[in-house]
Amino acid sequence: QLQLQESGPGLVKPSETLSLTCTVSGGSISSSNYYWGWIRQSPGKGLEWIGSIYYSGSTYYSPSLKSRVTISVDTSKNQFSLKLSSVTAADAAIYYCARPAYYSGYFEFWGQGTLVTVSS
Amino acid sequence: QSVLTQPPSVSAAPGQKVTISCSGSSSNIGNNYVSWYQQLPGTAPKLLIYENDKRPSGIPDRFSGSRSDTSATLGITGLQTGDEADYYCGTWDSSLSAWVFGGGTKLTVL
Numbered sequence: 001q002l003q004l005q006e007s008g009p010g011l012v013k014p015s016e017t018l019s020l021t022c023t024v025s026g027g028s029i030s031s032s033n034y035y036w037g038w039i040r041q042s043p044g045k046g047l048e049w050i051g052s053i054y055y056s057g058s059t060y061y062s063p064s065l066k067s068r069v070t071i072s073v074d075t076s077k078n079q080f081s082l083k084l085s086s087v088t089a090a091d092a093a094i095y096y097c098a099r100p101a102y103y104s105g106y107f108e109f110w111g112q113g114t115l116v117t118v119s120s
Numbered sequence: 121q122s123v124l125t126q127p128p129s130v131s132a133a134p135g136q137k138v139t140i141s142c143s144g145s146s147s148n149i150g151n152n153y154v155s156w157y158q159q160l161p162g163t164a165p166k167l168l169i170y171e172n173d174k175r176p177s178g179i180p181d182r183f184s185g186s187r188s189d190t191s192a193t194l195g196i197t198g199l200q201t202g203d204e205a206d207y208y209c210g211t212w213d214s215s216l217s218a219w220v221f222g223g224g225t226k227l228t229v230l
Contacts, residue, residue: 037219046122047157047165047208049219062218096164104212104219106155106170113164 002026004097004111011117012091018084018116022097023077030055030075035100037107038071038082040093048093052100053080060103092118123148124209124222131228136199140225142192142209148220152212154192156185159206159224168207169194199229 008020022036029036037052051061053071061069065084073080084091094115098107125143132138142154154172157165167176169185172192184195192209209222 046224047210047221049221052219060217063216100219101170104152106153106167106210107157107165108167108170108176110164110166 002099002109004099004109006095006097006111006114008114008116010115011119012087013120014088014118015086018082018087018091018095018118020082020095020097020114020116021079022081022111023079025078028075029073029078029080035103035105036071036073036080037098037100039096039098039107041096041113042090042093045093050082050084050095052103054103087118089118092116122223123213123216123220124211126207126209126222126225128223129226129228131230132199133230134199134201137195137197138199138227139196140194140207140209140227142194142222144190144192144211144220146190147215148190148211148213149187149192150190151214154185154187154209154211156183156192156194157208157210159208161205165208196227201229203227204229 003025005023012018038050053059068085070083094113096113097111099109156169158168159165172187173185182197206224208224213220
């Protein structure tokens, strides 16, 4: 069974860059032409898609976050990562990594999520 | 303001049936598959319905999905207290070139 696990600092200072990693186990990140994505959920709020990456490295991002987001993949470590620059309090959220079934497809596997707080 | 519109809350008694609506437009629901997610308190979302009306392995047939024009509906029959959760619809928006979610609906089983 495929498993995803987020990791990274739980506290980020305003204006700095948030960096998270998702480690994939139970399958290869580069097999079967899969996509990999990031979704966040602000406290008490709904879900917001951040962006996704193909195993080959091509990316697509939410238009509202595109200027600040970078998603990358490291096939040698079976990981993919999220960087969000110039964070503010509005970026505080639970960040989930997930696997879309295809480019525009549903999210069939999710990590447990990691809480990121933005504070000085 | 979410691109997809869901009622904030619904409620029903154990054993009863409930439906949750998700309203969108031709650029999202009208031309792309809809999926539904269940988020139990303190946990990650879980795929409940995909491609409008398909259930992943392990999801009981008490859960069903449908789509008509620019709206989608999640149905839950034989409600159980364990069904109390937040439910989200989601789909691709071709105009935005982005995945979009509804604002979520909190289900209370009275």
